[in-house]
Amino acid sequence: MYVSTPAKARSEMLNNRTLIELKNISLYYSNENNGLPILDNINLQLDVNDFVCLLGPSGCGKSSLLNILAGFQKPTTGEVMINDKPHTGPSPNVGVVFQHHNLFPWMTIEKNIEFGLKMKSVSKSERKRLVSYYLNLVGLESSAKMLPYQLSGGMKQRASIARTLATDPQAILMDEPFSALDALTRENMQIHLLELWKKTRKCIFFITHDVEEALLLGKRILVMHSKPGRIVVDLQNPLSQYSQSVQEIKHSKEFSDLRYYLISTIRNSKANNTVFGMNH
Amino acid sequence: MAPKFVCKKQVLTRGISIISIVLILIIWTVSTNLKWVDPVFLPTPQSVWKAFLELIRDGYKGASLSTHILNSLYRLFLALILAFFTAVPLGMFCGMSKYILAIFDPIIEFYRPLPPLAYYALLVLWLGIDDKSKIALLFLSAFAPLFISTVSSVQRVPQDRINAALSLGASKPKVLLYIILPSCLPDIITGFRTAIGVTYATLVAAEMVAATSGIGWMVLDASKYLRSDIVFVGIILMGGIAILMDGIIRLYQHIQFSWVGKQD
Numbered sequence A: 001m002y003v004s005t006p007a008k009a010r011s012e013m014l015n016n017r018t019l020i021e022l023k024n025i026s027l028y029y030s031n032e033n034n035g036l037p038i039l040d041n042i043n044l045q046l047d048v049n050d051f052v053c054l055l056g057p058s059g060c061g062k063s064s065l066l067n068i069l070a071g072f073q074k075p076t077t078g079e080v081m082i083n084d085k086p087h088t089g090p091s092p093n094v095g096v097v098f099q100h101h102n103l104f105p106w107m108t109i110e111k112n113i114e115f116g117l118k119m120k121s122v123s124k125s126e127r128k129r130l131v132s133y134y135l136n137l138v139g140l141e142s143s144a145k146m147l148p149y150q151l152s153g154g155m156k157q158r159a160s161i162a163r164t165l166a167t168d169p170q171a172i173l174m175d176e177p178f179s180a181l182d183a184l185t186r187e188n189m190q191i192h193l194l195e196l197w198k199k200t201r202k203c204i205f206f207i208t209h210d211v212e213e214a215l216l217l218g219k220r221i222l223v224m225h226s227k228p229g230r231i232v233v234d235l236q237n238p239l240s241q242y243s244q245s246v247q248e249i250k251h252s253k254e255f256s257d258l259r260y261y262l263i264s265t266i267r268n269s270k271a272n273n274t275v276f277g278m279n280h
Numbered sequence B: 001m002a003p004k005f006v007c008k009k010q011v012l013t014r015g016i017s018i019i020s021i022v023l024i025l026i027i028w029t030v031s032t033n034l035k036w037v038d039p040v041f042l043p044t045p046q047s048v049w050k051a052f053l054e055l056i057r058d059g060y061k062g063a064s065l066s067t068h069i070l071n072s073l074y075r076l077f078l079a080l081i082l083a084f085f086t087a088v089p090l091g092m093f094c095g096m097s098k099y100i101l102a103i104f105d106p107i108i109e110f111y112r113p114l115p116p117l118a119y120y121a122l123l124v125l126w127l128g129i130d131d132k133s134k135i136a137l138l139f140l141s142a143f144a145p146l147f148i149s150t151v152s153s154v155q156r157v158p159q160d161r162i163n164a165a166l167s168l169g170a171s172k173p174k175v176l177l178y179i180i181l182p183s184c185l186p187d188i189i190t191g192f193r194t195a196i197g198v199t200y201a202t203l204v205a206a207e208m209v210a211a212t213s214g215i216g217w218m219v220l221d222a223s224k225y226l227r228s229d230i231v232f233v234g235i236i237l238m239g240g241i242a243i244l245m246d247g248i249i250r251l252y253q254h255i256q257f258s259w260v261g262k263q264d
Helices: A007-011 A062-070 A109-119 A124-137 A153-166 A183-200 A211-217 A246-250 A253-279 B002-033 B045-058 B065-096 B098-111 B116-127 B131-155 B159-167 B172-209 B215-224 B228-256
Strands: A018-027 A039-047 A051-055 A077-082 A094-097 A171-175 A203-207 A220-225 A230-236
Touching: A018 A062, A018 A203, A039 A062, A039 A203, A039 A230, A051 A211, A062 A094, A062 A171, A062 A203, A094 A153, A094 B159, A109 A124, A109 A153, A124 A153, A153 A183, A183 A211, A183 A246, A211 A246, A211 A253, A220 A253, A230 A253, B002 B045, B045 B228, B065 B098, B065 B131, B065 B172, B065 B215, B065 B228, B098 B131, B116 B131, B116 B172, B131 B172, B159 B172, B172 B215, B172 B228, B215 B228
Parallel strands: A051 A203, A051 A220, A094 A171, A171 A203
Antiparallel strands: A018 A039, A018 A077, A220 A230
């Protein structure tokens, strides 16, 4: 079941320098989960230009892993290294895009994007330049002076991505950012994100429960199983090398094969747990 | 179509309110002018108006009407400003740390339900009969609603919003100033409105117990001489001032906090 690209093959690809390294990460909550760890001994390396999609059934610890990566939560054991330095708390090196857009509701879109730059003490003229650059990048120039509630769901999420990009983080963590959007908007956002990634080549760690989304976006796909939360699949996505349009990729045989494989792997997690649960 | 409909509804409700006020005025005018009620209990609108003009011209007992009103408002606003700049910061710290809250919560919960006049006698004893004791009394009555609304609104700031700010590089003090404070401001202003209401009621009561000036004192003093026309002027002025203050704050809320309640 364990499909992993050999380290050698991976190192042959461009820009393979490790950006983030998770070393023996475990997470326990006392009195919960029957004493089982939420996350069990996770080792993971994210490269500088990675686009990693993490799939898994709900409650498998995907979000806990993201919270640890972001520095919002401390792991029980193990540590997170960024550029070989320990990462202990939230920092602008690691940007986060949440499931809920999480824009500051009293600030206009441009003020939201400017916020991180202000925190970094960027000069006023430079802030102005960067804000208009990122507004342009996500196609929100005409909404600069609007408040978040005046925007549609997709626009809010684009503003949220722009706000994160503006601080120029080395890695961007995304926690099911498109799951609250309607199907059509979601598809547009996926295409938009891929374009953004191709422009910026930033390391993206993208959590989703949508297998198709992972296949369309990820350069690398991880699958987690629950109880205890662990990574069981780590594969390079061959579809990411394709140059066809999203629609063509979706109709290819390889896409449906991979889709079937991933879905059955995720299902397997549930089956295993049922047996496990009966034994206890 | 929809906003127009809402607008029409608003016009209709406003219209009903105006009709209700006009009706009361008509009943008042008719019943007093036809001598259905003794003018000592209920003066005619004309005599109330005459008393108002007299008060503007001659003042009341050695001080002009505006001095009485300004004396009252001075006490009110000094106490409110003091309460705002102590209750809000303290409330923010208590909202963030349950240990700090544990220190102050029992004190505030104890004095909050007490009728202010119950401890007013003590304040007069400690601080004297003039403005100091009144301002202290008003400060205490404004403090509790402001403090409580600040604490509860700090506790309701979404953790994700704080996390977002932290991961955008904000330090903890900056999160407090730029994220938590503006998140709570609408609730704090609502708390401030409540505080004004409570403090205003306390003010009039305090002036009635011990004072030599102020709009509350004027009403009580006039009632001793059965000058119900002056009593009426005083009451109408008090009500008008309260509506005006509340209206200004509501307008501010409307302009400043258009985003409240519109998030998904």
